[in-house]
Amino acid sequence: xxxxxxxxxxxxxxxxxxxxxxxxxxxxDGKFIAVGNDSNVMEFAAEETKIIDLQNRxxxxxxxxxxxxxxxxxxxxxxxxxxxxxxxxxxxLRMLKEQVDRTPNPQWVRVVGGWSEFQFAERRMPTLxxxxxxxxxxxxxxxxxxxxxxxxxxxLRAVGYTKNTPAPPGGQIERDSNGEPTGLIIATPNAxxxxxxxxxxxxxxxxxxxxxxxxxxxxxxxxxxxxxxxxGGGFQNFPDDYKVVNELxxxxxxxxxxxxxxxxxxxxxxxxxxxxxxxTVKLHQGDxxxxxxxxxxxxxxxxxxxxxxxxxxxxxxxxxxxxxxKVVRLLxxxxxxxxxxxxxxxxxxxxxxxxxxxxxEIPFNGLPWIFDHAExxxxxxxxxxxxxxxxxxxxxxxxxxxxxxxxRYGAKAA
Amino acid sequence: MExxxxxxxxxxxxSSYNPWVSMYWMTVGKTVGGLQLYNESRLSRETALELYxxxxxxxxxxQAKKGDIRTxxxxxxxxxxxxxxxxxxxxIKKIEADLTIVDxxxxxxxxxxxxxxxxxxxxxxxxxxxxxxNGYPTRSNLQSAIEKNSKATAKPSxxxxxxxxxxxxxxxxxxxxxARMSNVPVNNYNAFWGALGCSCFAF
Ligand SMILES: [Zn+2]
Ligand SMILES: [Zn+2]
Ligand SMILES: [Zn+2]
Numbered sequence: 001x002x003x004x005x006x007x008x009x010x011x012x013x014x015x016x017x018x019x020x021x022x023x024x025x026x027x028x029d030g031k032f033i034a035v036g037n038d039s040n041v042m043e044f045a046a047e048e049t050k051i052i053d054l055q056n057r058x059x060x061x062x063x064x065x066x067x068x069x070x071x072x073x074x075x076x077x078x079x080x081x082x083x084x085x086x087x088x089x090x091x092x093l094r095m096l097k098e099q100v101d102r103t104p105n106p107q108w109v110r111v112v113g114g115w116s117e118f119q120f121a122e123r124r125m126p127t128l129x130x131x132x133x134x135x136x137x138x139x140x141x142x143x144x145x146x147x148x149x150x151x152x153x154x155x156l157r158a159v160g161y162t163k164n165t166p167a168p169p170g171g172q173i174e175r176d177s178n179g180e181p182t183g184l185i186i187a188t189p190n191a192x193x194x195x196x197x198x199x200x201x202x203x204x205x206x207x208x209x210x211x212x213x214x215x216x217x218x219x220x221x222x223x224x225x226x227x228x229x230x231x232g233g234g235f236q237n238f239p240d241d242y243k244v245v246n247e248l249x250x251x252x253x254x255x256x257x258x259x260x261x262x263x264x265x266x267x268x269x270x271x272x273x274x275x276x277x278x279x280t281v282k283l284h285q286g287d288x289x290x291x292x293x294x295x296x297x298x299x300x301x302x303x304x305x306x307x308x309x310x311x312x313x314x315x316x317x318x319x320x321x322x323x324x325x326k327v328v329r330l331l332x333x334x335x336x337x338x339x340x341x342x343x344x345x346x347x348x349x350x351x352x353x354x355x356x357x358x359x360x361e362i363p364f365n366g367l368p369w370i371f372d373h374a375e376x377x378x379x380x381x382x383x384x385x386x387x388x389x390x391x392x393x394x395x396x397x398x399x400x401x402x403x404x405x406x407x408r409y410g411a412k413a414a
Numbered sequence: 415m416e417x418x419x420x421x422x423x424x425x426x427x428x429s430s431y432n433p434w435v436s437m438y439w440m441t442v443g444k445t446v447g448g449l450q451l452y453n454e455s456r457l458s459r460e461t462a463l464e465l466y467x468x469x470x471x472x473x474x475x476x477q478a479k480k481g482d483i484r485t486x487x488x489x490x491x492x493x494x495x496x497x498x499x500x501x502x503x504x505x506i507k508k509i510e511a512d513l514t515i516v517d518x519x520x521x522x523x524x525x526x527x528x529x530x531x532x533x534x535x536x537x538x539x540x541x542x543x544x545x546x547x548n549g550y551p552t553r554s555n556l557q558s559a560i561e562k563n564s565k566a567t568a569k570p571s572x573x574x575x576x577x578x579x580x581x582x583x584x585x586x587x588x589x590x591x592x593a594r595m596s597n598v599p600v601n602n603y604n605a606f607w608g609a610l611g612c613s614c615f616a617f
Contacts, residue, residue: 005489012491013463015467015468015481025489027518030518030519031486031518032483032484032488035483035485058494058498058499059492060467060491060492061468061480061481061482061490061491062467062488063433063466064420064470065422065425065433066420068422068423073426078538078542081547082550082551084550085432086551095543109543113429114428204539208538208539211535211536211538212542215537218521218535220431221511221514221516222510222514222522223432223509223510224433224509224514225431226514226515227474229470231424255521368472368475370420386416391419391472393422393470393473394420394422395424395429395436
């Protein structure tokens with residue numbers, strides 16, 4: 001067998017105990033056909049084999065992000081100014097000003113997460129005065145973590161928020177002494193107000209969404225990501241909002257492998273969504289680049305904990321167990337893997353009660369299922385997850401919010 | 415305990431998608447602002463990498479197909495611009511790929527390997543912020559942002575300031591005050607995480 005591609009002279013990290021420190025790999029038809037030292041692997045070389053000298057560099061397996069919102073992120077990537085890693089607010093505001101200057105009407109400038117004021121030397125967020133001065137005409141929408149969005153007056157005009165606009169439940173529109181919106185909108189604690197306001201902005205055309213998704217994948221490739229599992233997302237409708245990624249797969253233009261979970265968009269009618277998908281979507285349909293992966297991370301809205309640090313932790317409603325049971329029973333009966341957003345140990349205890357009850361009647365029997373986040377899970381519940389064959393997907397959100405919390409607790413402790 | 419665990423970011427609306435920032439967090443226990451939040455539960459670099467490769471593969475039931483460099487598995491790998499296993503903690507979050515291969519094809523190449531790069535795709539629309547800043551601000555897009563910016567706006571470059579600020583410098587030292595002066599109840603995980611919470615699914 002002759003290789004399409006050989007990489008040699010590398011420091012290749014493999015988890016395989018038999019080949020912990022190899023230097024070369026041979027690849028054919030998208031698979032490794034040999035992993036070993038330079039001389040073994042070179043035996044797979046033919047005249048047409050492409051051969052690359054790795055120059056003794058470190059090589060690791062492709063990175064796989066098991067919880068990301070790539071599909072939605074890709075549709076918006078080219079629209080968003082990113083402040084990730086920008087070291088000062090002065091830099092961030094200069095970037096904002098430059099982007100405002102080149103953004104045509106009626107487009108907005110939006111900064112949607114990925115930053116916190118604690119990365120800035122000034123250790124503060126921009127003020128409403130600052131963004132109004134920078135952008136008198138162009139709508140500016142800046143999302144801060146889960147808790148607030150800072151909008152300039154042009155953005156308030158674009159979304160039509162006035163003195164008479166009521167805030168949705170769990171959300172707040174900050175008002176001045178005349179009752180006019182100031183531009184600050186706050187999750188108290190329901191983040192719906194933030195995302196529904198963002199959703200009022202213009203989107204990219206389909207062609208530009210294709211382009212945007214390709215550039216987002218390239219950006220992920222820049223950090224070594226080769227696979228992801230997409231956790232769905234609010235306002236991310238199946239199959240409409242999956243057309244772009246589907247077309248890219250058909251054209252063989254995906255550069256990241258995507259497994260996707262289906263996320264219900266219908267509060268109180270979640271069961272109908274899943275019933276419909278079980279009828280119309282074949283489990284694991286697709287191919288090795290783009291593949292269905294079951295249900296979640298939203299299974300029923302009553303099981304979703306909308307907390308942020310400004311608010312006490314609300315208990316999940318009493319009807320949660322009954323609603324969750326109905327949906328999970330359906331999924332288990334149809335052998336659909338599922339994932340569930342679960343932050344607090346208190347919620348996890350209740351979710352596990354539901355799963356164990358179902359398991360008594362319809363054994364999970366190796367059906368893979370996932371808790372997402374699970375940041376406060378205790379040992380006992382980890383044992384229960386293990387007994388039911390579940391897995392836990394962890395993320396690094398605290399790396400972005402830690403100081404916020406610390407400032408709050410530090411002050412309290414003092 | 416052998417519960418499967420997968421690494422991830424929950425990007426893009428709160429966290430960044432940069433996996434090396436996550437691995438820095440898992441192995442060093444510091445926030446992006448430099449605050450030390452935990453110490454005892456730091457993972458080894460190998461374990462953090464394993465969560466983000468082999469660990470994650472379980473979550474789509476593809477653990478036999480991907481997550482390792484092994485005969486018969488998908489030819490997905492990354493050549494790093496620096497050696498993850500032999501660099502200082504602070505350098506972990508600066509890691510980028512110099513060569514990324516998916517399904518046996520080169521999808522990204524930079525630095526010493528840039529001659530293997532796939533053709534550039536123009537960024538649309540032309541006013542897109544991506545056209546100037548092109549993603550997470552680190553080494554590889556810095557220079558081009560500086561050049562594009564000076565062409566586009568004929569103003570002093572903001573990225574030159576970003577550049578002078580990457581690495582250990584006065585800017586990052588500021589954050590240590592917060593760590594010194596605070597009393598994080600890291601043993602009370604309930605309060606610790608619970609105070610922050612999450613609603614990522616919401617969008
Ligand atoms: Zn979630
Ligand atoms: Zn700095
Ligand atoms: Zn999520």
